[in-house]
Amino acid sequence: MAKKVGALTGGGDCPGLNSVIRAVVRYALKEGYEVVGIKNGWKGLIECATMGLNLESVSGILPKGGTILGTSRTNPYKKEGDVEKVKKNFKKLGLDALIVIGGEDTLGVASKLYKEGLNVVGAPKTIDNDLSCTDVTFGFDTAINIATEAIDRLHTTAESHHRIMVVEVMGRHAGWIAIESGIAGGADIILIPEIPIDINEVCELLKKRHSRGKSFSIIVVAEGAKFKEGDLVKQEEKLDAFGHIRLGGIGHALGDIIEKKTGFETRVTVLGYLQRGGTPTAFDRVLGTRFGIKAMELVLKKDYGKMAALQGNEVKAVPLEDAVKELKTVDMELYNIAKIFFG
Numbered sequence: 395m396a397k398k399v400g401a402l403t404g405g406g407d408c409p410g411l412n413s414v415i416r417a418v419v420r421y422a423l424k425e426g427y428e429v430v431g432i433k434n435g436w437k438g439l440i441e442c443a444t445m446g447l448n449l450e451s452v453s454g455i456l457p458k459g460g461t462i463l464g465t466s467r468t469n470p471y472k473k474e475g476d477v478e479k480v481k482k483n484f485k486k487l488g489l490d491a492l493i494v495i496g497g498e499d500t501l502g503v504a505s506k507l508y509k510e511g512l513n514v515v516g517a518p519k520t521i522d523n524d525l526s527c528t529d530v531t532f533g534f535d536t537a538i539n540i541a542t543e544a545i546d547r548l549h550t551t552a553e554s555h556h557r558i559m560v561v562e563v564m565g566r567h568a569g570w571i572a573i574e575s576g577i578a579g580g581a582d583i584i585l586i587p588e589i590p591i592d593i594n595e596v597c598e599l600l601k602k603r604h605s606r607g608k609s610f611s612i613i614v615v616a617e618g619a620k621f622k623e624g625d626l627v628k629q630e631e632k633l634d635a636f637g638h639i640r641l642g643g644i645g646h647a648l649g650d651i652i653e654k655k656t657g658f659e660t661r662v663t664v665l666g667y668l669q670r671g672g673t674p675t676a677f678d679r680v681l682g683t684r685f686g687i688k689a690m691e692l693v694l695k696k697d698y699g700k701m702a703a704l705q706g707n708e709v710k711a712v713p714l715e716d717a718v719k720e721l722k723t724v725d726m727e728l729y730n731i732a733k734i735f736f737g
């Protein structure tokens with residue numbers, strides 16, 4: 395009987411997910427495996443919702459954003475009995491192994507399940523780029539390119555109308571998208587979750603810049619950035635299954651204060667899900683493909699409990715447990731480079 399490998403995608407969707415799925419399927423079929431797609435992340439394994447994955451189903455998906463498997467933020471450790479359902483369905487489906495494609499939450503579940511005896515391996519996904527043990531996650535490159543293009547486009551209106559433009563980008567705990575798109579887009583101030591916002595300092599920088607003749611400024615702010623005195627700005631209080639609040643709104647809060655304190659006309663743009671949608675860059679397609687092949691290679695070697703990771707230019711296997719232990723926040727060396735261009 396053919397060996398069986400399952401694949402699921404969990405958490406926020408991300409450009410490049412389909413390249414991982416395609417790589418897993420193509421390699422697995424070559425090795426004589428049958429591939430079972432688990433629909434909608436961990437939810438699909440709780441409910442035993444699956445789809446067959448074959449050459450036909452992965453044909454033409456490489457340039458497509460999102461995930462053909464669907465996704466969810468379901469956490470089987472949240473509701474009593476769900477972990478047992480996951481284990482039961484893993485067995486029922488006759489899976490020899492499961493490839494889990496996700497970020498810290500989804501892979502955190504994978505790591506726990508591995509410790510409880512399931513044969514799982516992981517591939518690191520997130521536009522936020524905040525997973526440890528890997529230099530970069532797929533999806534990040536696409537997100538920073540979208541954000542950079544947006545900053546470039548906002549420059550023209552900022553300059554023509556002599557305005558301050560605040561651009562809110564994603565980045566819950568880490569400001570990677572803000573810092574890299576901000577540097578690439580020539581932002582005048584970049585605000586990230588790692589460094590609390592000193593609003594007086596921000597206004598002083600803007601005034602100084604304008605006093606040397608500049609009539610516009612661009613500020614990039616990560617959604618998870620917060621004021622020195624204050625809390626996260628959120629859209630609602632409700633927590634998701636992993637205990638996260640829905641962020642969003644710091645851009646508008648910041649814009650209001652800046653306009654009041656400096657008198658400069660200020661506008662706010664929230665990029666939101668545009669950063670996660672649509673076609674992945676060539677870099678993300680290649681990285682996703684490499685991660686998918688590595689994950690399947692780990693399955694073939696029965697090297698479970700590991701995650702594919704990019705270190706330098708090499709794709710390596712790292713323990714899932716290490717990858718989810720703590721988040722990778724913005725490198726202060728990079729932040730200090732960005733700071734030279736503030737104001």
Ligand code: F6P
Binds near residue numbers: 407467522640670
């Ligand atoms: O983790 C990726 C991410 O896009 C974060 O940057 C953001 O905070 C979150 O997902 C938004 O999640 P949701 O899709 O549940 O609104």
